[in-house]
Amino acid sequence: MVRRCSSAGVCWTLLMGCVFAAHAVTFEVTDGNSTCIKADLNASFSITYNTNNGTRVVVFGLPSSARVGNGSSCGGREVPPELQVSFGAGHALGLVFSSDGRLYRVANMSLQYNLSDTSTFPQSSSTGVETMMTNVSEIFARMNSTYKCVSSSTVSLSARANVTFSDVHLEAYMTGANLSKDESVCSADLPVTTVAPTQTPRTTAAPSPVPPPAPERGNYTLTNTNGTACLLALMGLQLNVTHRSKSLNQTVSEVVNLQPNKTTASGSCGATLATLVLTEELTNLTFTFALNSTTQKFYLSAVNISAFWPDMTDRFAEGNGSLNLLQCSVGRSYMCSAEQTLSVLPTFSINTFRMQLQPFNITSNRFSAVEECRLDQENMLIPIIVGAALAGLVLIVLVAYLIGRKRTHAGYQTI
Incomplete structure (x- = not known):
């Protein structure tokens, strides 16, 4: 093990090719004399890359020499604020912000790393710059x-x-030159409330959880900078999460409704990609919609969740970026009145209720013509089939009756 310290007081520990930063670095984005973004960041990066002998993992920290990059901006009309941090031989960390007027957030995070930097990526089998984002x-x-x-x-x-x-410590959309004294503390820093154990141990089994009622339908809208809607969603959402229970000390499946009156919507709209972020007090849920220009259909391509509910032992942060759900023709809105389950991961799924959504090609701030889901089509088909079967049965009975009546008359002669 080797330890190195720079004159700025930043230390690294090198062990099997891993480097860790020890202190935060300060960055400031300005527009003239005004500061719009200020951040004290302590960050480390873990990257897996290919070598001639297989794969290798390198972990390195954000050095004190990191600086505000050229891509940084306070934003403007249709341009969000952005902090670009440049460091090392062609590496960069990017934070793009968005706001709904009540909250601001990091809406997009990107990491650019240069595999040609042999001191950071020794024996790399490829060269050039790689960019990852979420x-x-x-x-x-x-x-x-x-x-x-x-x-x-x-x-x-x-x-x-x-x-x-x-x-x-970070702030965007600043109104002054210094970080605000009013702080929004992350959920990981909030104190955890524990329940004191009872004097007499209980031997009875815990009752089975009662499933919640159907969730309320939320109305979520994203708008462009000119005020026109770019994503519309009406839906009730129920989250099914399998996690480790703090009170029972075992793995449980918990079902929780997303409450529209406590949920804020944010995100971004693009030509072929749209993101809807729903934030409740203890839950952060992100839907990513993609547009297939070949088939002219849009679909749900990714879902990510971060939750830390009271009975969880650890934060639940999972996602799936290779989905192909809720397909619908571009220029139409997807509708599914029936309850349906979106399977994201074995430990996470979403029940939707009375859903209607449209992430692209919205005109006049209203939903376009409806394209119904298969469940609704099947639900409509069943009454039609039953009705047709009953009509057929009535027709058969009527024909049989007429034939029988004709035969009865044929057995008698007129006097």
């Missing part, structure tokens, strides 16, 4: 407050790249 992060805060998170938290940008933050 629209999922738990970095959000109230407007005019500082996001504070002393605890470590890891953001997965892909299966090969992760960023771990700690001791973060």
